[in-house]
Amino acid sequence: MTETVKKLKELVDGSTNIVFFGGAGVSTESGIPDFRSTGGLYHQEWKYPPEVILSHTFYKSNPEEFFRFYRAKMLAPEARPNAAHRKLAQWEQQGKLKAVITQNIDGLHQAAGSRSVLELHGSVHRNYCELCGKFHDLDFLLHTAGVPRCSCGGIVKPDVVLYEEGLDQNTMSRAVRAIAEADMLIIGGTSLNVYPAAGLINYYRGDKLTLINKSAVARDLSAGLVITDPIGEVLAQL
Numbered sequence: 744m745t746e747t748v749k750k751l752k753e754l755v756d757g758s759t760n761i762v763f764f765g766g767a768g769v770s771t772e773s774g775i776p777d778f779r780s781t782g783g784l785y786h787q788e789w790k791y792p793p794e795v796i797l798s799h800t801f802y803k804s805n806p807e808e809f810f811r812f813y814r815a816k817m818l819a820p821e822a823r824p825n826a827a828h829r830k831l832a833q834w835e836q837q838g839k840l841k842a843v844i845t846q847n848i849d850g851l852h853q854a855a856g857s858r859s860v861l862e863l864h865g866s867v868h869r870n871y872c873e874l875c876g877k878f879h880d881l882d883f884l885l886h887t888a889g890v891p892r893c894s895c896g897g898i899v900k901p902d903v904v905l906y907e908e909g910l911d912q913n914t915m916s917r918a919v920r921a922i923a924e925a926d927m928l929i930i931g932g933t934s935l936n937v938y939p940a941a942g943l944i945n946y947y948r949g950d951k952l953t954l955i956n957k958s959a960v961a962r963d964l965s966a967g968l969v970i971t972d973p974i975g976e977v978l979a980q981l
Contacts (some may be wrong), residue, residue, distance in 0.1 A: 747970050748980050748981070750968055751970065751977070751981065752981050754927060754953060754968065755834070755839070755927070755981060758926050758951060759838070759839060759926060760924060760925050760926045761834060761839050761840040761925065761927045761928075761929065762840070762842045762843075762844065762921050762925035762927070762928050762929070763840060763842070763844065763928075763929045763931065764844045764928065764929070764930045764944060765843065765845050765846065765847065765930070765932050766845070766846045766847065766932050766933025766934070766935075766937075767846070767847060767932060767933065768931065768932025768933060768934075768956060768957060768973075768974060769827050769828070769845070769847060769974055769975075770822070770825075770847055770932070772825040772827065772973055772975040772976075773819075773822045773823060773825045773849075773851055775819045775849055776816075777932075789816075791808070793812070793816070794906055796808065797809075797812075797817075797905055798905055798906040798907050799905045799907040799908050800907060802900075802905055806890045806898065807889060807890060810890055810891065813901065814884070814885075817848070817867060817903075818881070819849060820881060822849060823851075823854070824851045824852075824854050824855035825975040826975040826976070826978055826979035827931065827974045827975040827977075827978045827979075828854070828855035829855050829856075830978040830979065831843055831852065831855070831857055832852070832855040832856035832857045833856075835856075835858065835859060836856065841859060841924075842860075842861060842917075842925075843859065843860045844861045844918045844921065844922070844943065845862055845863065846863050846864050846933060846937060846940050847862075847864070848862065848864050848865055848866050848867050849867060850866050850867065850868045861914050861917055861918050861921070862914065863911075863915070863918065863940045864903055864904040864910070865901070865904050865911075866903065867881055867884075867901060868880060868881045870883065870884050870891070870899045870902060871900060871902055872893035872895060872898070872899050872900075873897050873898050873900050874893065874896065874897025874898070877895070878902075879893070879899050883899070884899065884901070910939060910940070915939070915943070919943060919946050922943055922946045923946045923947070925947060926949050927953065928944065928947045928949060928951065928953070929953045929954075930944060930952070930953065930954045930955070930956070931955040931956065931974040933956065933960070934956070934958065934960050935964075944964070950967065951967060951968075952966045952967055952968075953966060953967065953969075954966040954968070954969045954970070955969075955970045955977050955978075956970075956971065957971060957973055
């Protein structure tokens with residue numbers, strides 16, 4: 744165990760209200776590609792840039808191409824939680840961790856056993872009919888082709904936040920409250936490039952700000968502890 748990991752363990756052991764704020768890097772060790780690193784979605788060849796395909800405008804104007812990309816690149820039903828997901832769930836069960844705030848849509852935190860999960864960008868496991876409002880699970884979408892339709896004839900839209908769409912204000916409010924009340928905030932697996940989600944960390948008022956990310960982040964956090972290793976490898980040591 745390195746000195747930085749020992750320090751992390753001391754901080755965790757001395758905390759009773761931990762909040763974790765995570766991004767795509769949390770799930771890369773589960774085999775789900777992130778967006779911006781080499782090999783990520785933004786570096787793959789496609790007919791349109793991913794940020795265009797994953798926009799509300801594109802979804803409305805070209806749903807066939809949207810769903811072709813969505814099924815091919817955004818769904819990973821075979822993925823399983825890694826050491827980071829499992830450790831966070833363990834801390835929650837121990838009463839130390841009060842909330843996981845995630846930008847991910849893969850549902851792996853819940854699969855690991857976490858219950859207090861705030862999904863800023865929605866989830867691939869929820870899909871709803873735009874006509875009648877009926878919800879459908881991931882299995883429904885995986886077993887459809889082209890533009891998925893409900894039994895009523897309406898298009899079934901993934902319950903994920905696309906570019907040009909706003910975040911759920913109730914989820915945002917709960918995230919703000921959790922971060923403001925935390926005695927330790929761990930930021931992991933995110934480059935902090937995506938707003939307004941990245942701005943949530945400004946509400947932290949404690950002195951145990953910790954960053955675990957393989958690469959530099961987009962802003963100066965003045966974090967008390969910075970670890971530049973894969974988060975699963977780090978948390979597995981605790």
